[in-house]
Each structure stands twice: as structure tokens, then as C-alpha cells.
Amino acid sequence: MPDLNLYNTLSRKKEVFKPLNEGKVGMYVCGPTVYGDAHLGHARPGITFDVVFRYMQHLGYKTRYVRNITDVGHLVNDADEGEDKIAKKARLDQLEPMEVVAFYTRSYHKDMAMLNTLPPSIEPTATGHIIEQIAMIEKILANGYAYEVDGNVYFDVVKYNEDHAYGKLSGRNIDDMISNTRDLEGQSEKRNSVDFALWKKASPEHIMRWPSPWSEGFPGWHLECSAMSTKYLGARFDIHGGGMDLVFPHHEAEIAQSCASDGHEAVNYWMHNNMITINGQKMGKSLGNFITLSEFFSGEHDKLEQAYNPMTIRFFILQAHYRSTVDFSNEALLAAEKGMTKLMAALETLEGIQVSEDSTVNVEDYKKKFYESINDDFNTPILIAHLFDAVKQINSIAAGKGSLNKSSKEELTQLLSDFCFDILGLKKLAVEAQDGLADDVMEVVLGLRKIAKENKDWTTADFIRDELGKLNITVKDSKEGAIWTKE
């Protein structure tokens, strides 16, 4: 089996994955700022790193997956300078900030569960780690890479850049950045425009505030991830993930903070998922062109032609490589829905195949191809293409072209189950628990239809099928009799 290769944003190439500690993986992923409903964009890292988490465990690594909840909002636009997102939303809604946080955290958890993502091992909150963040600031100050001005603490990027390379992750040059930020935004207390805040003094109307050695205020934008990843994964850990839009400045700042406080980088592999676009443009809260996950699940949005099963969304996202953009459209989602249904149907077909003496299926070959694709930087689109090769062969055998013996059937079933369910995290488009009554009633109805068919009373037979169709119940005739499914 080939080694697992990951694309490291830092080196801009694929590297063989080697954990720092044998048999163990530490992974930190930037989670959501909980001030609004999760949208399709949030599903991308959720699913991308869920697959990483699942696959690491499949490979036998003891994996600790840390994903934060940002509940101290980042600063909003210049119009609301000094006010953070959570506090703003809270004031507008006349709510306590923590009420907003609790509400949207629950909503986020619910959506992520719908998408069948496993909960992270630890889900720390920024507000729960103010002490750790203050400690980290003190360390950075002590090392001379930060300065205090009037209760605010800033990271001294220029000083830092003398000893380390600032901009190495995003490929930026500090001189260009300084010369390019020529719009003076009246923030004269910073020594350089590229410096960023580690601690901000709270203005009087600022609700979320904590005492600190410098002022009553709140931690800077980038600090929480550095502080919490260090706390739960150590000063060095394997993987740090997040959206591509976080590369600069967020992750660049994290690298700087780690080096400034501990003298070395914390992260071995930086993984970034790309954006989801809508009409070719990034789907984002600030652009106002987002569709929330619950809208996808209910179909209630102008741009949606129908409701989509969460597994359709998951499959749709997995059909693209995580480092590519995916463009949303109803057509694309519909295609994903059909494909997903076909895949799941084939798994059931496989169950029902009668085994024979010999086998025309080369399970080892599939196995090799499946592992090769996932090991190649989590190339799920290729993996899915190979899965469909298996689907085609399964259907062929069911149609009488080819055969499957007992051991091959067992191995193939196990292999497909591992990849579809355990690794890709797909789930049957089940039909929520049908109550026994529905089953019984359907048996009677289909029994009636069977009698009609035997009498060649096609009008009645089709009437039953059509009317059930209106109730979203699909009836399919097969050799073994009619089967039905409800959406």
C-alpha cells in the first residue's frame, strides 16, 4: 500500500505523512465563528477534515481532533471598529452574547451531525481559554516580539521578521505589504501597519471583556487557535487545517505567534480546503450569497429547486477534490443525488447477489485502487470514480453477466463498507424508521396492485403507483416483486 501523501500548503507540494509520535495523530482545525447559521461553505472543512479524521483512525492512528468554536467575535469592518461580531449581533437582538453563542453552537452541531461528521475529540471555546491566551501574550512580550500601547498589545511583525520569515505560508513579502497598505486608517499607535493585535482594550460599549495585565479587554483575532492548539496538542503537532481564506492573515499570524512564544513552528502539515462558489463567486457571509445548510435540507431558498438530503450535500462535496473550488448549482446537486442513490442501491444489490463457485471480480484490484486514490492527498473524486467501477460490475453480475463467490462477496462487501461508510462517512439515504403500520399498509396496497397486475388491469395498477408517487413513495417492480421507498 502506498504511503499517505498530503499536500502541505507550507511547502506547496505533496509530502509523505509521518506522524510526530508513532501511532498518534494530532489535528487542529479552525472551526466556525458562531454568530449565524452554518452555510454550505462551512460544510466543506467540516466534511474534508471529517474524512481526514476518519481515515487516520481507519489507518489505526490514535487521533486527537481539535476544532475550536470562536465565540469571541473577530473585529468587524471599519464602520464598527473595536466592536466584535458576537457583541454586535447580541446588541441587535437584545440578547446576552453567550446566548447567541449557545444558540448558534447548537445549530452548528446539528447541521454537522446531519452531514454525518463525527464530533471532534475536543471542541474548545475561545472564551474558555482567556487565561491561556493571556499567558501566551506574556510569553511573546517577554521574548520581545510584542509591545503595549495604552492597554493594547500588538505583535511586532517587523521585529519578528528580522529573526523569522513572516509571510512564508502565504508567499507574502513584508516590504510589499508595508508599502501597499498606504491608506492610513488612523491607527497610529501601531508601529507598523502590518502589526496585528494580541490584546485589545475594550471600549465602554464593548460587552465581552476580561481583565488582563494591560487592560480590561479581549484577545486578538488570531490568538485563540495558537493558545488552544498548544494546550491540547502540544507545542508541536501534525496537522492544522482550515479554509483557504484563512491562510492569510490568520494562519500566518499563528505561525508567527508560535515561533515568537516557543521559538519554533508548531505545525508539520498545513492543509487548506478550497471554497464553494455560487455562479463562480465565493459563497460567503460577507458577500450575502450564501445558502444555509438548513435551507438545503428544507429546500426553502430562492435558488433551490428542491430539498436536498444531507448525504447528497456530503457526496457532492466529496466528488470534488478538497483543494479545488466546487461550483454550486441545482443541476450539479441533482447529479450528485442520483449518483449517490445509485451507489447506495448497488450496495444493497450486492447483498442480494447469489454466490457461485467462481468469481469474475478482482477485489484486490479494487482495494489497491481505492487506497491509492485516498492516499494521494485524499483524492475522493478518483476514489468515487473507482467506486462506480465496482457499482457497474455489481450491477452487471446482478444482471447475470459475471459471478461472485462467497469469499469475494464477503471481501467486496467489507471493502465497500469501509470506504463508503467508515472513510467517506456516507450513510444510506434511509428512510427514517418506518413504523410497522406503514409497512403493513403498504403490503396490503402492493398486494392489491399485484392482483390488478395479474388480471392485467393496468389502469388500477398504474393508478396505485401514480398516487403513491404523489406521496413521494416510489414503487419499483422487480423479479422478486414490487419494492417501495419513501423520500
Next chain:
RNA sequence: GGCUAAGUAGCAUAAUGGCAAUGCAAGAGAUUGCAAAUCUUUUAAAGACAGUUCGAUUCUGUCCUUAGCUUCCA
């Protein structure tokens, strides 16, 4: 302006220095009372222009177009 990516059939999305794969859609046939599902099969793709090469979609360069970041964002 700077940085980073990307441009593949009707749509989506991959791999690859030498048949361009997969899903959906479209056409034909098989199966079915008719459907659905399934099988077989057909059509259909590499932004433009140079260069390197026996050979380029792949490597290099220029141009065009698009996106992301450059300020909160997954």
C-alpha cells in the same frame, strides 16, 4: 498594484509527456404490460499563441479570462 490558484465534453469533476476517467444530461438497443431500476452501446472536451520534445492537455514562456487573499470570512 502585490501574492496564490485555476481555465478539460451540455453540467460537474479527475488523472496523465504517448488510448483524456467518473457521475449527471442527451441518442440507440436489451429488459418491462407501461414505467423505474439495470445492462450494452453512441455522441461529446483541453482559453489563445509560441517554445522544449520523436510526441504536450500535461513542462516552459507570453497573452486573455476567472477566482481567492491582500480587511472579518470555511
